[in-house]
Amino acid sequence: MSLTARHLEENGIPTVVLGSGRDIVEHCAVPRFLFVDFPLGNPCGIPYDRDMQLELARLAVDLLASADGPQTTVRAPFEWNGAPDWREVYNRVRPEDKEALLAEGERRRIRMAKRPKRA
């Protein structure tokens, strides 16, 4: 998605990325980025919180006009309202899960091998 933003921008269409994977987006380097520090999946706001969703959309489009230069990151002023340990548990690798993770990896490799490849 960040590569697409860069391509649009290079061709005259200003862009803003609204997302939660800060290091990935900034590693690619995009023109404008509204960072929402939530679990991956709800960058536009907590589900069903229409007031927060409106404010996040407003902050994102405001960046289109207010950013002075590329690689502008703004952190949205909201905190996740779910379990406080959500950052720790995401894709956590624990020693006791070693065999289960290897088995899951094997399932994925078998599944991917069956899929048609893109041209």
Place this chain on the structure above:
Amino acid sequence: MLSMNDTSPAGGAPIPYMERTRLYYRALGYPSDYRWAHNETAPFTRLKRPLSQANIALITTSYPPGDYSDDNPPIKEVWSQAIASAPDGLYNQNLAWDKDSTHKKDRESYLPILALQRLAGDGVIGGLTEHFHGVPTDYSHRRTMEQDAPEILRRLVADGADAALLVPL
């Protein structure tokens, strides 16, 4: 890098997703690490008209709704649909999001059509383009750069977009 309003969060530092993902995929038994796209600088284009007159295109990494599964995933291709007939939800079970901590039952949490329509009604933006657009996440940077991004550009130009809001999961 310019950073505004960039205070330390109360709950801790952002997740280092690249490092976390590297360790996770090694634990899954993958022999080589994924290389995320990397650039030192980014392009920059200014809005050519005031935000209050600008048509905004909305872009998602999700897929059209359908009877998909892990063994029958949607095809990776650029797609578009009229905002006026946007479905209540999109398919994204095949994407990497935090399935333990949250859910995708509310379309507006990842495709903010109602919020943008409200901003248009309030005069903050000119409006939405007729369609919203989907761009697949692809392991291959080359396919994104040579196929998908140019196709999205063509569709946005045809749609009269003045700017784009991109929402990756």
